[in-house]
Amino acid sequence: MPDDDNEFPIREYLEEIQDDDVEEEIIEPEEDPANVIFENGKGLVGSEDSDRLSQQGFYGTRIDGNRLELEPVELLHLIERKRVIVTTSSGECVGSDYIINELLNEDPDLWIRYLVFRDLRSRGYAVRKGFGGGIGFRVYARGDRPGATNAKELIYVLKEGIPISLSELDLVTKTASSSRKSLIFALVDQNGEVNYYKVAQSTLKDISGDNSERL
Template sequence: MIRAVLLGLRAVVFDREAARRLYASGYYGKPLGIPKPRGSNFDAPLELGLLETLHLLERGMLEVYDEEGHRVSVEEVRRRAERFIPKFELLYKVYRDLRDRGYVVRSGLKYGSDFAVYERGPGLEHAPYLVHVMRVDEEIDPLEIVRAGRLSHSVRKAFILALTGPRDTPIRYLLLKWSKP
């Protein structure tokens, strides 16, 4: 079992061999100090975000400990994420769904979206999709859609709205394509 230490809003896998295995198994995390790794041949600890940490914990791929060496439960990681990540429940629901469908899901922050989504993985391709997560009953300003569409078009990515709600609300994915009038 791969062991990680929870440090603030991140979990770190310090065992470098375990870090390489975990990264190779689905491009989880980011090797510390390596901005754009080429494959899993790196020699560094692996930093995981709370969404990734929770996902891996729930799937039995990771054990998480605090700084004193005490085991951290799925519920504790979830509570921490809920406390510090706005709209965590919706984000995690979409993250988990996309991962379960076989996609590689990374932060989309640099593109102004929630997720950048890959079909194969970073370093193998550019992310073809940007995903923005919203509540199904949330209103959106049409100008925001235009801005997101123009940005995604300029970086050659498809813009997807993921609409959902709490618990059993299904996720609806809407692919928006930019077109010229």
């Protein structure tokens, strides 16, 4: 592979995925908002509300028995949909502006990931946090339940105008290949629109017949 300084211009080489069969977002029953404690950049849901958020909406990860821990993007999504009432650990009720500012101060790129998360949810997918290293999310086939089945796709989040190095591209394609999942690039443009591009490895054989290089 080329060295780390070479960068891959995403739009020029990847075929855009045309999703013509977009489904409705996962519909959850109208119920009273769940109570969430905002602590250390995440949301904590008590046992009285954890089941319906987890089972009906596929949000959060179980901790400490029956409690549920929400990732920042999940918390933002629930706030936007008015599904939660958020307080601090001291019991003070806080608004969405406070939470958004706190989260973005810690992670300026969070909003880009949130736009992708929200878009995927609007297309009817269950979404979980990724493996790190640029892989922002794991996405499950429509109808599959996290925990009961494995994710089918890994989502690498990109902001338009910010290139990816070839070494990073090689790393994430290897990660997807080793985990037997499809790799999708989610590219967020300057207007906040999300476009998806499928990425795959291929092998080019040297015309001399001596070597091959994986791209």
